[in-house]
Amino acid sequence: MTLNIYLSGEIHTDWRDQITAAAADLDVTFNSPVTDHDASDDCGVAIMGAEDKKFWHDNKGANLNAIRTRHGIQNADIVVVRFGDKYKQWNAAFDAGYAAALGKSLIVMHGPDHQHPLKEVDAAALAVVETPQQVVDILRYVEFGTLP
Amino acid sequence: MTLNIYLSGEIHTDWRDQITAAAADLDVTFNSPVTDHDASDDCGVAIMGAEDKKFWHDNKGANLNAIRTRHGIQNADIVVVRFGDKYKQWNAAFDAGYAAALGKSLIVMHGPDHQHPLKEVDAAALAVVETPQQVVDILRYVEFGTLP
Amino acid sequence: MTLNIYLSGEIHTDWRDQITAAAADLDVTFNSPVTDHDASDDCGVAIMGAEDKKFWHDNKGANLNAIRTRHGIQNADIVVVRFGDKYKQWNAAFDAGYAAALGKSLIVMHGPDHQHPLKEVDAAALAVVETPQQVVDILRYVEFGTLP
Amino acid sequence: MTLNIYLSGEIHTDWRDQITAAAADLDVTFNSPVTDHDASDDCGVAIMGAEDKKFWHDNKGANLNAIRTRHGIQNADIVVVRFGDKYKQWNAAFDAGYAAALGKSLIVMHGPDHQHPLKEVDAAALAVVETPQQVVDILRYVEFGTLP
């Protein structure tokens, strides 16, 4: 049983690397958005030409990134969405809603501070965790039925 | 042509009332989440019994509210999502992602301050506006082909 | 907002009548399986001819009842499944699984004795209740946003 | 023609092993729920933290198990559901309903005692059998067109 996992959300800490490393023995594939913040912001104008207005600069980039993120979510068995400590992170919540509407198994990761404002997102999830290790524990249990 | 509109997002200002009033001559129906903040937070435990933990208190309420919000989005032709000035509003972004994945026509309303963090949500929309009047102008154009 | 409700499960008590009566002021429609136990068991052979084997007697009836139950579930916004105190009630659990796979909002009603064996069914539900009154409280909240 | 088979239901006898062994020469893959009863019951709290209430203890576990069972059913060509002699087994009937709603080919296995209460489940199946050997006979016929 190969599981395809999409790792959405916060891009400023190494949580994806922690999960990938700890899951090295599992039969899983990981996909994620482009995590290079500058490339992600500027990809649209870098390839398709500059814009005077910030709105269209961002629009071009966001649509280009959508090619990758939608592919990742649509082909995933499990979508993990992490909310970090900073920023609005509305794209993370958007991805969670997108995944939920497609019937994907959703795992949400966040600290206790965000519990109340994330209650709708958490309620749509099959698991709510705080750490990368818990994500890997879940993947290992789903694959092999073994507990930590 | 009757259009079913779902008005998602911010619940602390009267934007829904403004839209509904200004659209009184249109062939539209409006649905929205429960906008009574306290009722929305406490509905789960009020009906199904108290919980010691805030997480389950919120989980019960969020799932109950999901009965209404999913019905509203799934039956909508157009989903309008407003982001206000305050709070995390992750449920608004979640609704936008949910609507986008279902292929609904999405209109996003927010002020210029939120432009950059909402770029992925805006890019998934067919229209991005700032005021309730613009939403009604769009609905009137879609219905009758007339411009303001 | 008209809500279509399908009332599945136990047919030996008057819980459907209680819900219907208490919801008389709501904008809802109710559908349910045929609740005449003998008619439900014998409908197939009564219309399409007798069978020697109990298996085919039951098969004819179950397929005929499926015309009604699938129509009811497929057209429902909310599926309520009640598990009573007696019998195997595998058809109730089957209906719950059928409704869950179609993405219907699921409300499960049962007493505390059945909590553990129904844990998978409960986990697929947006609300788990014990009484008909709680179902009506939920419907009223979903419709009007008012709490009991 | 590779067939993906999901083996749902009773976990206290070795029927899955019997099927897997007897089907060793077929081009099939088998998936199943976690069949370690204790792990299955406790997985949620073991990974995501203890709960005081049995309901939430079970809810966490059931949702975690749903990641695996839904993946198994959604990716299956054929879903085999076995009902044993003991327990309520509502999750087995739930899986059968879930598979039926997705249009999966359903094979139901049970003894003659359960014929009447399983009539709705049986009627949704393409085959109703009593033994693991019959399941393998069906798989071999579907693959190679050969009869026992």
Next chain:
Amino acid sequence: MTLNIYLSGEIHTDWRDQITAAAADLDVTFNSPVTDHDASDDCGVAIMGAEDKKFWHDNKGANLNAIRTRHGIQNADIVVVRFGDKYKQWNAAFDAGYAAALGKSLIVMHGPDHQHPLKEVDAAALAVVETPQQVVDILRYVEFGTLP
């Protein structure tokens, strides 16, 4: 509960009239193909111009009739397909396959002589009957739960 019924198949006897008359007290709507044999054969060329080849004469007509038959099947809750004593009736079997693939409730009506060659069609049906009265008995049972 309004049931939409599509009456497919044989067009040379008055079975549709019999059903419609006997179902006058039910909350049902009936649709059917064009049953004027000559109009059905010639509609394409009558509206869109003559063809030298019989193949294209028929192709134009069949595609035009498909506008009505597909609409009828797609909007039906129940599809009744009758096989008469004469002709190839491949369009009836085609409609049955089309309805089955869409998950429609299928009722097949035919005499005992056709039992063996129709076994695959019958197996896809929820009811197999011989007379229009049996169809109405089924519709009445599905609507009201009453037996003849």
Next chain:
Amino acid sequence: MTLNIYLSGEIHTDWRDQITAAAADLDVTFNSPVTDHDASDDCGVAIMGAEDKKFWHDNKGANLNAIRTRHGIQNADIVVVRFGDKYKQWNAAFDAGYAAALGKSLIVMHGPDHQHPLKEVDAAALAVVETPQQVVDILRYVEFGTLP
């Protein structure tokens, strides 16, 4: 049988009016894009603010018009697409492809000059005609089974 018809394509002649007038006795509803050329071109900037670049001026308008056209196509039973004598009319071909992918019954109307370049569009249609009267003849036949 009410038929919902979407009239796509060329907006510079009165073909829609001809169809609507000639179909006055039929049980049909008609929808169409906004046919005021200037309003259609400028709607985006008129409501959401001016753009320096023609590309974004057009992008805003096209997305706004998409709210109406997608609603029209998605809710149609039959999509009629007319290609006139002038302009590129790529939006007409786009609508035809969109309708074909959704499985809508497609009627294409154009003069003989366009036969070869429209061969792929015609091949996806259930009827290819030259005049508004032929469209109405088809609608009348589909509704009543009567030929002109």
Next chain:
Amino acid sequence: MTLNIYLSGEIHTDWRDQITAAAADLDVTFNSPVTDHDASDDCGVAIMGAEDKKFWHDNKGANLNAIRTRHGIQNADIVVVRFGDKYKQWNAAFDAGYAAALGKSLIVMHGPDHQHPLKEVDAAALAVVETPQQVVDILRYVEFGTLP
């Protein structure tokens, strides 16, 4: 580009072998129903026990065969349906309708005698041919763009 082909219909001549042999150089896979007539008729009772009534004997077999045929059609890119000179062949027409409803590319093969009664089936097809060689010519053209 690997193409999955399902070869449905007549089982009394070697047309499948002709296609398979002539397509040996193509990147295609072929699936088909069980073509051993006796095994196909008796598979149900051979595995699941005898029936007194011919109807249930056939029902058991037809449902078992449906596991294979539905898998074959659902996983096919192209469904080829051949109508031979003899028998009712309603299962072939049923398969054609089933494939059409799923949006599969349909190729129908039959002699000129069957043209008129197969007009609805032919009209749903993307190609109508008379010989196995024509099927292979089509597959080769689809794969490589080369004509015979």
Next chain:
Amino acid sequence: MTLNIYLSGEIHTDWRDQITAAAADLDVTFNSPVTDHDASDDCGVAIMGAEDKKFWHDNKGANLNAIRTRHGIQNADIVVVRFGDKYKQWNAAFDAGYAAALGKSLIVMHGPDHQHPLKEVDAAALAVVETPQQVVDILRYVEFGTLP
């Protein structure tokens, strides 16, 4: 992450070769329509027999080509549609609409002269470019997150 790309549209320049060559280091597969103009026009009659009328000559060919083009679009993650300088190219716009309705990621390539008449097609795209190199830049960014 393997990306399946379908290259639709103009067949008279070597833009497909340029993309394929420049993307040699990427994990992508490319499919396209038959680009031999004569074979594409005549395939239907070459395999299935001559037609007197140009309409049916073209109809046979267009339906045959549809087997390949629909397979290509349906199995694509990304659909690139190029509009060249000449011809009506309605099949390109049809493919774009078809891909949009299926929710495919759409990239449109054309020169500035076509901007206004392609505004509806462009608005449905996630990227609008002018050169093959820009397409490859996008694919490389989607795969590896690197910018040119």
